[in-house]
Amino acid sequence: MQRIYAWLRGHPLVVDAMIVLPVLLLSAAQVHDDDATPAGRVRYGLWVLVVLHSLGASLRRVRPRTAFGLVMLGSAGQLVVSSEIMMTSIAVPMALYTAAKIGSPRRVRLALVCVFAVPGLYFARWGASVNLDVREGAFVYSFIAITLGIAWVLGDSMRTRRAYYAELEERATRLEFERDQQALIAAAAERSRIARELHDVVAHNVSVIVVQADGASRAIATSPDKAREALETIAKTGREALVEMRRLLGVLRAQNETEGLVPQPSLRHLDDLVDQVGRAGLSVRVVVEGEPIDPSRTVALTAYRIIQEALTNTRKHAGPTAGAEVLVGYRRDALEVRVRDDGRGAQAPGDGMGHGLIGMRERVAMLGGRLDIGPDPDGGWAVHAVLPYGSTRGVPVPATRSTLGKRTGS
Incomplete structure (x- = not known):
């Protein structure tokens, strides 16, 4: 099932074309119905409208700007050709939904204008020929406007939701980056602290060892007891230095390995x-x-x-x-x-x-x-x-x- 969903998401043109195909066939049958459709140039004009709307509905996710332009061109042609509303006119709410969903703010505002302008222009052009009184015309206008408005609201809410999720992802990425930077800073500070501690331990104890070694070398011939005492001091100092160095280097181990270490001097x-x-x-x-x-x-x-x-x-x-x-x-x-x-x-x-x-x-x-x-x-x-x-x-x-x-x- 996941593979099917992945394939559908990866081929939006094929999916939209498959959705539009039944509507296109119904519109073709509607155009060929001699009783419902006039002959001559009007029929050819209706074919153009069907093709424009079908292409716009099929391309709405892969070429949204082109699709919106095709659908609006077909809707404008509706005002010239005939009052007959074709099945492929469903491309109008689909295009409005897509424009409000992934379009720029300017395109979103244009789509909102179209929500109210398209049915108004239609009734201004063909209101007299469809034999509707004022009440019926207002009802049909309201129905079309509400349908287009719902499509626009759904698309705009999806756009807002996507922007919100994108902001959350950006914030999460920024927080991860800041966390990594803080970890690097903390690691550098810890290395600096360990370097200071090691310097204190090594410099102090090594200087004691050097002084005692110099004294032992001078006294070894004349005062063996003092030389022996100096060597004992060297050994004791070296052991203390090793203990402190092991404690400091233990900081680099895991937390559960640092328990029981010698406490810090005070x-x-x-x-x-x-x-x-x-x-x-x-x-x-x-x-x-x-x-x-x-x-x-x-x-x-x-x-x-x-x-x-x-x-x-x-x-x-x-x-x-x-x-x-x-x-x-x-x-x-x-x-x-x-x-x-x-x-x-x-x-x-x-x-x-x-x-x-x-x-x-x-x-x-x-x-x-x-x-x-x-x-x-x-x-x-x-x-x-x-x-x-x-x-x-x-x-x-x-x-x-x-x-x-x-x-x-x-």
Whole structure:
């Protein structure tokens, strides 16, 4: 059955010709009826009308403009040839329906004019010869006009319906395109986030490994114990880096494969970070101001990453004897983080190829905070960030050893 419907939709000319064929045969019989049809030129004129209407009805879906013109030409010929209405005059409502359905707005308005003009012109031309009084003429006129009007209304409603469906399809296509674009943007943002996380993990831990490896290579001949301790630090740092990298790369897996991963670091892990950089040889002092609270996960992660990146840069660029101070201030509306060192400051060398500072700015901008990076007036380098808490300030947490302030390192 579906094949039949598909074939019928694919061959509109054949279908319309098959519909018109019986009407054409009836009209041919009507023309040949000597009692009902006059002879001579009038009969030939009726044949022309039959042919024009039949062609118009057959071509209405494949050549709608041509079909409408043929039917209107045949209707105009009706006013000249005879008052006899042929069976093929059914092509008039068919052409009006098609014109209102698939025609342009101008053609639709023209078809609406024809709804009322065609029967009016017919009765103006042949009203006296068909022997109809005023009441009968009004009835016949109304019947013809209503028939043509119904054809026009059906065609116009189909045109409106098609336009509505076309608009829905266009909207669905646009929404699908926007959805795909949003997915691409989200994927790019996620890749950028993972790149920042990987940079933080790799840059921090690899710098610790490099420092410890250099110290071990220098101390292996004179101080085997210190060299062994440095190698143990390298091994521990490498394992921690692998754990964090596995967690970050796990984001790329399916959602059901990411359960049970190690949680994101926060300020609760600040002591471990300080211990780690202390083992790498960097002297760090931590100062906590205000009542410690547990901010949102995003704020805590951002603060941790800023401190981690700042200490990594201190270890890389400030010099071998430099020390650092980390300030974590729990203010009323925002978390303040300041990391400053007493190293080389603006004179520190840099390769300009890292993404750490960019990552800091993006993280702070995401929270609507403020970030200042540059040489400290008292010497060295300073990183100062203010991170708004947002709608939820957080809850107090028990004090840790970081709240007391300390200085670690050798």
